[in-house]
Structures are given as C-alpha cells and as structure tokens.
Amino acid sequence: xxxxxxxxxxxxxxxxxxxxxxxxxxxxxxxxxxxxxxxxxxxxxxxxxxxxxxxxxxxxxxxxxxxxxxxxxxxxxxxxxxxxxxxxxxxxxxxxxxxxxxxxxxxxxxxxxxxxxxxxxxxxxxxxxxxxxxxxxxxxxxxxxxxxxxxxxxxxxxxxxxxxxxxxxxxxxxxxxxxxxxxxxxxxxxxxxxxxxxxxxxxxxxxxxxxxxxxxxxxxxxxxxxxxxxxxxxxxxxxxxxxxxxxxxxxxxxxxxxxxxxxxxxxxxxxxxxxxxxxxxxxxxxx
Amino acid sequence: xxxxxxxxxxxxxxxxxxxxxxxxxxxxxxxxxxxxxxxxxxxxxxxxxxxxxxxxxxxxxxxxxxxxxxxxxxxxxxxxxxxxxxxxxxxxxxxxxxxxxxxxxxxxxxxxxxxxxxxxxxxxxxxxxxxxxxxxxxxxxxxxxxxxxxxxxxxxxxxxxxxxxxxxxxxxxxxxxxxxxxxxxxxxxxxxxxxxxxxxxxxxxxxxxxxxxxxxxxxxxxxxxxxxxxxxxxxxxxxxxxxxxxxxxxxxxxxxxxxxxxxxxxxxxxxxxxxxxxxxxxxxxxxxxxxxxxxxxxxxxxxxxxxxxxxxxxxxxxxxxxxxxxxxxxxxxxxxxxxxxxxxxxxxxxxxxxxxxxxxxxxxxxxxxxxxxxxxxxxxxxxxxxxxxxxxxxxxxxxxxxxxxxxxxxxxxxxxxxxxxxxxxxxxxxxxxxxxxxxx
Numbered sequence: 001x002x003x004x005x006x007x008x009x010x011x012x013x014x015x016x017x018x019x020x021x022x023x024x025x026x027x028x029x030x031x032x033x034x035x036x037x038x039x040x041x042x043x044x045x046x047x048x049x050x051x052x053x054x055x056x057x058x059x060x061x062x063x064x065x066x067x068x069x070x071x072x073x074x075x076x077x078x079x080x081x082x083x084x085x086x087x088x089x090x091x092x093x094x095x096x097x098x099x100x101x102x103x104x105x106x107x108x109x110x111x112x113x114x115x116x117x118x119x120x121x122x123x124x125x126x127x128x129x130x131x132x133x134x135x136x137x138x139x140x141x142x143x144x145x146x147x148x149x150x151x152x153x154x155x156x157x158x159x160x161x162x163x164x165x166x167x168x169x170x171x172x173x174x175x176x177x178x179x180x181x182x183x184x185x186x187x188x189x190x191x192x193x194x195x196x197x198x199x200x201x202x203x204x205x206x207x208x209x210x211x212x213x214x215x216x217x218x219x220x221x222x223x224x225x226x227x228x229x230x231x232x233x234x235x236x237x238x239x240x241x242x243x244x245x246x247x248x249x250x251x252x253x254x255x256x257x258x259x260x261x262x263x264x265x266x267x268x269x270x271x272x273x274x275x276x277x278x279x280x281x282x283x284x285x286x287x
Numbered sequence: 288x289x290x291x292x293x294x295x296x297x298x299x300x301x302x303x304x305x306x307x308x309x310x311x312x313x314x315x316x317x318x319x320x321x322x323x324x325x326x327x328x329x330x331x332x333x334x335x336x337x338x339x340x341x342x343x344x345x346x347x348x349x350x351x352x353x354x355x356x357x358x359x360x361x362x363x364x365x366x367x368x369x370x371x372x373x374x375x376x377x378x379x380x381x382x383x384x385x386x387x388x389x390x391x392x393x394x395x396x397x398x399x400x401x402x403x404x405x406x407x408x409x410x411x412x413x414x415x416x417x418x419x420x421x422x423x424x425x426x427x428x429x430x431x432x433x434x435x436x437x438x439x440x441x442x443x444x445x446x447x448x449x450x451x452x453x454x455x456x457x458x459x460x461x462x463x464x465x466x467x468x469x470x471x472x473x474x475x476x477x478x479x480x481x482x483x484x485x486x487x488x489x490x491x492x493x494x495x496x497x498x499x500x501x502x503x504x505x506x507x508x509x510x511x512x513x514x515x516x517x518x519x520x521x522x523x524x525x526x527x528x529x530x531x532x533x534x535x536x537x538x539x540x541x542x543x544x545x546x547x548x549x550x551x552x553x554x555x556x557x558x559x560x561x562x563x564x565x566x567x568x569x570x571x572x573x574x575x576x577x578x579x580x581x582x583x584x585x586x587x588x589x590x591x592x593x594x595x596x597x598x599x600x601x602x603x604x605x606x607x608x609x610x611x612x613x614x615x616x617x618x619x620x621x622x623x624x625x626x627x628x629x630x631x632x633x634x635x636x637x638x639x640x641x642x643x644x645x646x647x648x649x650x651x652x653x654x655x656x657x658x659x660x661x662x663x664x665x666x667x668x669x670x671x672x673x674x675x676x677x678x679x680x681x682x683x684x685x686x687x688x689x690x691x692x693x694x695x696x697x698x699x700x701x702x703x704x705x706x707x708x709x710x711x712x713x714x715x716x717x718x719x720x721x722x723x724x725x726x727x
Contacts (some may be wrong), residue, residue, distance in 0.1 A: 052554030053668025126712030
C-alpha cells in the first residue's frame with residue numbers, strides 16, 4: 001500500500017518536472033518566434049527613422065502614427081497597394097477562367113494529341129519559372145508588355161498553367177459524367193454545361209486555385225523587379241524593399257508598410273489554417 | 288451527283304494521298320466536309336504566305352546576325368530578337384506539322400465514316416460536326432498560346448543562351464551581336480578560368496549544404512514541437528500553437544528584411560541589446576563573417592519554416608486512427624513506447640515525401656537568402672563572379688542576370704540546376720495526387 005503511494009507520488013513529481021521543462025521550452029521558442037514580430041510592430045509606431053535610432057526595448061520611444069500617415073501622403077504606398085491588388089485579382093480571375101475551361105476540355109473530350117499534351121504539361125511544370133527570365137523579358141519587350149501590369153499578369157498566369165490544369169482536370173475526372181449527360185439530353189450546350197454544372201460542382205478546387213493564385217503575387221519580387229520599371233507601377237514587395245536598401249534606411253516606414261500587408265495575411269491564414277493545410281497536403285501528397 | 292470514291296474502303300489510299308498533297312483538299316474534294324476543309328486549307332495558305340519570312344528567321348537563327356558597326360544602333364542586327372524569333376518560328380513549324388498530321392488523320396477517319404454511311408456529308412452535317420468539336424479547340428487555345436509563348440519558348444531560349452556568348456560587356460544587343468560558342472561557357476564554369484570555376488564549385492556546394500540543413504532543421508524542429516504540443520498536458524497548448532504558426536503566415540519578404548535589420552552588424556538591434564546587457568563588448572558581425580552568416584541564415588530559416596512542418600506533423604498525428612492507441616494501451620505500452628513505436632514511424636512515413644519536396648524547394652529558395660543577406664559577405668572571388676558567401680545558385684543567377692549581365696553563365700547554371708533537379712522533380716510529381724489518381 002505504502003509502496004504504490006510512493007510510486008504514485010514519484011510519478012507525479014516526474015510529471016510536474018516534465019511539464020515545467022516543456023513550459024520552459026515553449027516559452028523560449030515563443031520568445032524566439034515573437035522577437036522580430038514584436039519589433040516590427042514597435043518600430044512601426046516608433047518616432048525614429050532608421051533601425052539605429054529605434055529603442056532596443058520594444059515600445060520604448062513612445063508612440064506615433066506618423067509613419068502610416070507618411071506612407072499614404074509622401075510615398076506611393078497607396079498606388080503600390082492598388083497595383084498589387086489589380087495584379088493579384090486579374091491573375092486569380094484569369095487563372096480560374098483559363099485553367100478551368102482547359103481542364104474541362106481535357107476531362108470531358110477526346111481529341112487528337114490529348115495524351116502528348118498532358119504529358120508535356122507534366123514535364124513543363126518541373127522547371128522553376130525563373131529559368132526563362134531573360135526570354136520572358138525579351139518577349140514582353142517585343143509585345144510592348146514591359147513596364148505594364150498586364151504583362152506581369154500574363155507571366156503569372158502562364159507560369160502556373162501546366163500544374164493548375166492537371167489539378168483541376170483531376171478533380172473534374174472524379175465528377176460523375178451522368179450530370180453532364182443528363183444536361184446534354186435536356187439540350188444544354190457545352191458552354192452551358194461548363195458554366196452552370198461543372199463550375200459549381202468543382203467549387204472546392206476552383207476556390208483553392210483562386211486563393212493560391214491571388215496570394216502568390218503579393219510578395220513576389222523577381223518578376224515585378226524585372227518587368228516593372230517606372231515608379232508609379234511598382235508593387236508592394238518592390239516598394240517595401242526600396243525602404244530598406246543599402247542606400248536608404250527607413251526601417252520604421254518599412255515596418256509600418258509591412259504591418260498593413262502582413263496583418264490581413266496573418267488573420268486570413270489563421271482563419272483558414274485548417275482548410276489550407278488540408279488542401280495543401282491534399283493537393284500535393286496523397287496519404 | 289457522281290462521286291468516284293469507292294464505298295468498300297479501297298479508296299483510303301487515294302484520300303490519304305490527296306490529304307497529304309494539300310491540307311483540307313481531301314475534305315473538300317472527296318468527303319464534302321466543307322467547313323473543316325476550308326479551315327484546314329486556310330491554315331495551309333496562311334503558312335504558304337509565311338514561307339519567305341519563316342526562311343529568313345531560320346537563317347537568322349543560325350547566323351544570329353552580323354556586326355554592323357557602321358550603321359546606327361537602331362538598324363543593327365539584334366541577335367537576341369533573332370534568337371527568340373527563330374525559336375518561335377520553329378515552334379510554329381512544329382504546330383503546322385502537327386496540324387497537318389491531324390488533317391490527314393481526320394481525312395482518313397472521314398473516309399471510313401463515308402464508307403459506313405455510303406454517302407458524302409451534307410453541308411449541314413459538316414457544319415454541326417465541326418461545331419461539336421469546336422469546344423476543346425476554343426477552350427484550349429488561350430492556355431495553349433500562353434504556355435507556348437511564355438513557358439515553352441523561354442525555356443528553349445534559356446537553354447540556347449547557354450551555348451552563346453550573350454554577356455556584358457562585348458556582346459549585348461542592340462550595340463553588338465551575339466554568336467554561338469558551343470560548349471565554351473560550360474568549360475569556363477566547370478573547369479577553366481580559375482575564379483569562375485572555383486566560384487561555381489563554392490556556390491554549388493553551399494547550395495546543397497544549405498538545402499540539406501535548411502530542410503532537416505525545419506523538419507525535425509517542426510516535428511519536435513508538434514510532439515511536445517501533443518504530449519504535454521499544459522492548458523495553453525492552443526495558444527502556443529498559434530504563436531508558433533505566426534512566422535509561417537508572415538510573407539517572407541517582410542520577415543527576412545526585418546531580420547536583416549535586427550542582425551545588422553553595426554547598428555542592428557540584437558548587437559545593441561547584447562551590448563547594453565554587457566554580454567558582449569564588440570558587435571558581432573552576424574551577417575558579415577562568411578561562416579557565421581551561413582549558420583545565421585540556416586537558423587533564421589528555421590524560424591521561418593518550422594511552423595509549416597509543425598502543422599503537417601500535427602495533421603498527420605491526428606489522422607492516426609485512435610484504435611491503434613487503444614490497442615497499445617490495453618497491451619500495457621507506456622506513453623513513450625506509443626510515441627516511439629507507433630506515432631513517430633507513422634508520421635515519418637507520411638511526411639517523408641515532403642522532405643524531398645522541401646529539399647528541392649530550398650535549393651531554389653530565393654527569398655530566404657536574397658532578402659536576408661543579399662548574398663553577402665563578399666569573399667575572394669566576389670569581385671569577378673559577384674557571388675557572395677551566402678549566395679546560392681538561384682540568387683547568383685539573379686545577380687548574373689540583373690547586375691553583371693552575364694546571361695550566358697546564368698543560363699548554364701539554370702541548365703545545370705535543371706539537370707540535377709529533374710529526377711527529384713519527377714519523384715515529387717509521382718507523389719502527388721494529380722499523378723496517382725490522374726489517368727493520362
């Protein structure tokens with residue numbers, strides 16, 4: 001009797017030590033994780049300009065909103081934001097439209113060279129998109145797409161087409177053909193079937209596609225840097241990067257600008273976390 | 288109306304011959320498939336009109352123009368336009384040949400149909416069959432054009448540039464022309480000029496080391512945290528989990544640029560904090576010393592990347608059936624034993640393909656290096672090659688293209704990366720749902 005009591009007591013002590021150690025580990029990781037994030041927030045509201053003038057204690061310099069005001073009055077931040085929003089929205093819409101209609105054709109029709117096309121998509125999607133950077137530059141130069149937002153949109157849409165087409169095609173393959181057969185007997189044409197039956201049924205994969213193609217352009221740097229030259233056509237990533245180059249150091253303005261973009265991203269991510277992880281792993285890897 | 292075409296299938300040769308003679312001729316002459324025939328004929332007529340310009344573009348592709356220093360810059364031969372146009376022309380020719388084959392096949396099929404029906408098509412039939420086949424053509428044309436012009440042609444172009452001398456200062460159009468140089472660039476980078484070769488070997492080695500450690504630290508870091516979160520009895524677990532995901536949710540441009548400033552050697556916050564606390568006397572050059580910078584880069588990548596693997600491992604652990612745990616508990620297994628012999632193997636098995644995927648991702652992880660260090664610090668060969676101590680191949684390609692204008696070397700590196708990564712990419716794709724469930 002006494003023995004088991006002692007054992008139980010020992011067990012509880014071990015358990016408590018374990019919990020304490022875990023707690024300490026968690027706190028250390030949290031500090032490591034939060035340190036730069038807290039610092040951005042504090043810098044965004046701190047009165048100084050460069051990183052050197054920012055207090056090492058977060059929020060140690062008092063509180064000001066002047067960087068936010070400066071962003072919208074003295075810099076082209078609003079313009080960059082609208083440009084990026086335009087690029088992201090157009091990329092998302094065009095991707096959904098072009099990909100889904102191509103995927104529908106691959107999923108429901110038999111035509112010559114269907115297999116070779118699908119195979120070549122597979123091969124194309126393994127190349128990283130930066131490989132063709134110089135050629136894309138020259139092609140855009142020749143079709144007057146340089147320094148235009150639509151040029152960049154075309155690059156984004158085209159770059160992901162091969163993989164996206166496969167993704168949507170495979171989803172559509174799982175949709176029963178009875179649905180469109182019934183509609184065809186009722187006299188609906190292909191376009192009708194596509195828009196009023198296929199698109200609604202494929203909604204999960206379409207919304208996944210819309211979200212991923214909407215979020216990707218926000219923080220891309222390589223292609224905007226190459227395609228967009230004039231100041232008023234910059235995107236957010238380019239503009240923010242410009243605040244903290246070697247030539248000028250406006251860390252606090254950068255922090256304020258970053259905060260405005262990052263917060264919607266974080267909120268959206270946390271809300272859709274479960275859905276996104278499921279779709280990501282689901283789309284990428286089969287259990 | 289008299290139709291000389293036999294109905295017993297013996298006329299196939301004749302039909303095919305006519306179809307080969309001119310696109311769409313068989314459709315018009317024998318099968319009365321007027322709509323399709325006219326469309327095919329239009330394609331061939333279009334290409335016939337293009338012949339002079341196609342021929343010129345092909346010759347230009349071979350010569351890449353000749354230097355004309357006596358002409359004003361605008362009128363000189365532009366080799367790069369010639370290269371792109373030549374590639375586009377070849378692609379267009381391939382499209383033409385494909386269409387030709389399709390037209391001949393269609394004619395043969397049309398003949399079999401004709402034998403079955405024992406009469407040629409009426410105008411209405413021709414119209415409606417063509418229309419019913421129009422959907423895939425109309426639906427695929429935009430995506431086909433985009434892929435052709437902005438994916439296929441650029442890839443072929445890049446591969447071609449690797450065999451030219453397209454580079455600053457002497458071969459940049461429109462001032463000067465570019466020439467084919469065979470394997471010279473590969474020779475320079477893989478075993479010729481001292482600083483280029485040593486630079487290439489150094490950057491390539493670091494790229495592999497970087498990708499290896501970046502993947503492993505994030506993977507095991509994420510797995511470790513996920514297990515701790517699951518096994519601990521702390522009430523705050525959801526709260527901690529939320530904190531740990533934050534870095535993954537922050538766009539990497541933002542977080543890496545923030546770290547870059549915090550770690551700045553002279554006025555960065557971390558050094559100032561450490562000095563204020565009297566832990567160090569002189570600032571530590573976090574990103575200024577080649578070796579230290581490499582370690583810091585991997586550590587910061589751990590900061591950014593462990594949340595992703597934590598999420599995946601958590602997902603994989605919750606997916607493990609509860610029955611297995613129940614059975615193990617009945618058999619008297621301790622919590623540690625369950626973890627060691629059931630949970631871990633299952634999670635490892637499920638997430639293993641992701642390690643390889645993440646490895647290939649890190650080889651090309653432009654953001655993690657470029658925004659954090661910009662490739663610096665400078666090392667011995669940096670003045671010539673522009674590659675710094677933490678530059679990986681991708682960021683080096685970027686610098687070669689944007690700053691040095693050495694397009695030829697950039698292309699060689701891109702080609703080499705592709706050759707090395709292709710097997711991994713094939714492996715990755717074989718793991719995806721798209722491949723396993725998709726029928727070709």
